[in-house]
Amino acid sequence: MDVSKIVELKKDYLIERIDGEITVxxxxxxxxxYLNETGALIxxxxxxxxxxxxxxxALSEQYPESRTQIETDVKTLITQLIERDIxxxx
Amino acid sequence: MNLFTVAFAGSTVTLLYDTKDAREFLTLLFRDxxxxxxxxxxxxxxxxxxxxxxxVYRLQAGNTQLCRGRLGVRxxxxxYDTVIFHLxxxxxxxxxxxxxxxxxxxxxxxxxxxxxxxxxxxxxxxxCHNCSYLTDELIFISIHDPREIKYxxxxxxxxxxxxxxxxxxxxxxxxxxxxMDLHGAVxxxxxxxxxxxxxxxxxxxxxxxxxxxxxxxxxxxxSRARLxxxxxxxxxxxxxxxxxxxxxxxxIARSTPAVRLRYNSLQDASSLLDAFLQE
Numbered sequence: 001m002d003v004s005k006i007v008e009l010k011k012d013y014l015i016e017r018i019d020g021e022i023t024v025x026x027x028x029x030x031x032x033x034y035l036n037e038t039g040a041l042i043x044x045x046x047x048x049x050x051x052x053x054x055x056x057x058a059l060s061e062q063y064p065e066s067r068t069q070i071e072t073d074v075k076t077l078i079t080q081l082i083e084r085d086i087x088x089x090x
Numbered sequence: 091m092n093l094f095t096v097a098f099a100g101s102t103v104t105l106l107y108d109t110k111d112a113r114e115f116l117t118l119l120f121r122d123x124x125x126x127x128x129x130x131x132x133x134x135x136x137x138x139x140x141x142x143x144x145x146v147y148r149l150q151a152g153n154t155q156l157c158r159g160r161l162g163v164r165x166x167x168x169x170y171d172t173v174i175f176h177l178x179x180x181x182x183x184x185x186x187x188x189x190x191x192x193x194x195x196x197x198x199x200x201x202x203x204x205x206x207x208x209x210x211x212x213x214x215x216x217x218c219h220n221c222s223y224l225t226d227e228l229i230f231i232s233i234h235d236p237r238e239i240k241y242x243x244x245x246x247x248x249x250x251x252x253x254x255x256x257x258x259x260x261x262x263x264x265x266x267x268x269x270m271d272l273h274g275a276v277x278x279x280x281x282x283x284x285x286x287x288x289x290x291x292x293x294x295x296x297x298x299x300x301x302x303x304x305x306x307x308x309x310x311x312x313s314r315a316r317l318x319x320x321x322x323x324x325x326x327x328x329x330x331x332x333x334x335x336x337x338x339x340x341x342i343a344r345s346t347p348a349v350r351l352r353y354n355s356l357q358d359a360s361s362l363l364d365a366f367l368q369e
Binding site for chain 1: 313314319323333334343
């Protein structure tokens with residue numbers, strides 16, 4: 001995965017935050033995605049401006065001991081969002 | 091030509107039929123379905139017609155033949171699919187979820203799931219283990235009051251693999267009261283619940299069945315956000331509702347505790363459910 005890319009989320013998705021987790025639903029795509037607490041943190045950083053590397057760096061600053069895991073989690077989630085057509089790389 | 095009407099979720103489907111056998115068949119399939127017709131009623135018409143001289147029937151919409159066959163379990167499945175489709179096609183005053191439902195120890199348990207998840211199998215198992223059967227297919231939750239739930243109280247539709255659960259009943263002298271052939275069995279609601287009264291309480295628990303042949307069996311609690319995601323996949327009439335009923339479905343997820351039951355055989359599921367329900 002090219003970490004210099006920006007993750008852009010599709011517009012018009014619906015989102016509900018419950019207990020630090022997120023349910024995302026896109027009515028046009030009829031796709032629902034569940035994000036656990038880690039996924040929710042990553043989602044919040046996908047603002048259309050940050051690159052994937054920026055997101056990894058931002059989370060690693062908060063949890064420096066978990067950088068390797070963070071890198072894996074970020075890439076896994078972004079892959080999932082792209083596969084579900086909810087996000088794309090720019 | 092005679093008329094048989096099925097009403098549910100603010101819609102009606104009228105079936106025209108032309109023989110005594112067809113009337114008895116439709117009665118067996120729909121006699122116990124909640125007749126809910128208040129408010130604006132959407133109507134649709136189908137026909138169940140005999141092929142003269144043959145023991146074969148056609149299900150038609152207008153002049154279009156939808157299916158043809160003997161009045162058996164497989165034909166019943168086609169009729170249910172078609173009738174349910176038309177009942178929900180324009181339903182917009184509630185959330186229709188693919189779900190089984192039972193009452194265990196006075197508590198309502200929902201078992202939502204897409205085809206193949208195992209909701210019918212688990213509903214059957216619970217029904218023959220001291221739970222009262224409500225539906226094995228569909229529930230309709232009012233968009234105005236989520237505590238108001240209608241259960242599509244059709245007969246319990248057993249697949250061949252679940253028929254052993256009702257061995258005693260199916261071998262009894264009540265053969266005229268149910269339908270059974272190579273493709274399964276259809277056991278009327280009233281045979282299972284002679285004194286059925288639709289419950290008014292909200293569901294106490296949601297069990298998400300997850301038939302996974304390669305996995306170890308387990309029951310695990312699931313978070314509300316995750317439940318919301320899973321319920322959206324079981325939401326039948328989403329396209330009729332504002333934002334596909336997303337907020338309303340999430341409200342259900344927020345208010346009802348849930349577990350996921352992953353299993354690879356009915357035997358595994360039985361052991362897990364037995365222990366879980368005793369807790």
